[in-house]
Amino acid sequence: MQLLSGLVKTTVPNYLSGLPIPDTFGGWFRLGFKDWLSLVPPTAAVAGVVYMSYLAFCPEARPKPSQKANNKIRLEEAKVVDMIDIEDIAEKAAFCRCWKSNNWPYCDGSHGAHNKECGDNLGPVVVQRKKN
Numbered sequence: 001m002q003l004l005s006g007l008v009k010t011t012v013p014n015y016l017s018g019l020p021i022p023d024t025f026g027g028w029f030r031l032g033f034k035d036w037l038s039l040v041p042p043t044a045a046v047a048g049v050v051y052m053s054y055l056a057f058c059p060e061a062r063p064k065p066s067q068k069a070n071n072k073i074r075l076e077e078a079k080v081v082d083m084i085d086i087e088d089i090a091e092k093a094a095f096c097r098c099w100k101s102n103n104w105p106y107c108d109g110s111h112g113a114h115n116k117e118c119g120d121n122l123g124p125v126v127v128q129r130k131k132n
């Protein structure tokens with residue numbers, strides 16, 4: 001705690017007071033190369049804090065996830081098509097519609113993690129035999 005206290009109360013103020021920040025607007029034009037060089041680290045730090053704050057408080061500024069729905073299933077194929085005989089379905093089967101299943105084309109519940117992460121509401125299509 002003493003280290004942090006010393007940093008906040010002594011080290012940072014001493015560093016900032018040593019920066020060649022001019023008193024007038026025209027003073028910026030009289031700064032030398034070394035002066036400008038010494039302003040790079042604090043400027044980069046302030047820019048980093050501003051950028052991180054911007055990302056934290058402006059959700060639309062965050063990088064967008066891939067627009068592709070399918071990022072893992074048989075990517076080498078031009079189109080993923082599965083044929084399943086209705087007779088092969090015992091009573092009911094749940095088919096994945098989120099493209100996250102590890103048991104494609106069947107739902108394995110992976111949509112739950114996706115929904116939690118993205119605030120989405122994806123779920124499977126359930127095919128069920130009519131009960132006579």
Ligand code: FES
Nearest residue numbers: 096097098107110
């Ligand atoms: S795992 Fe994709 S809908 Fe359930």
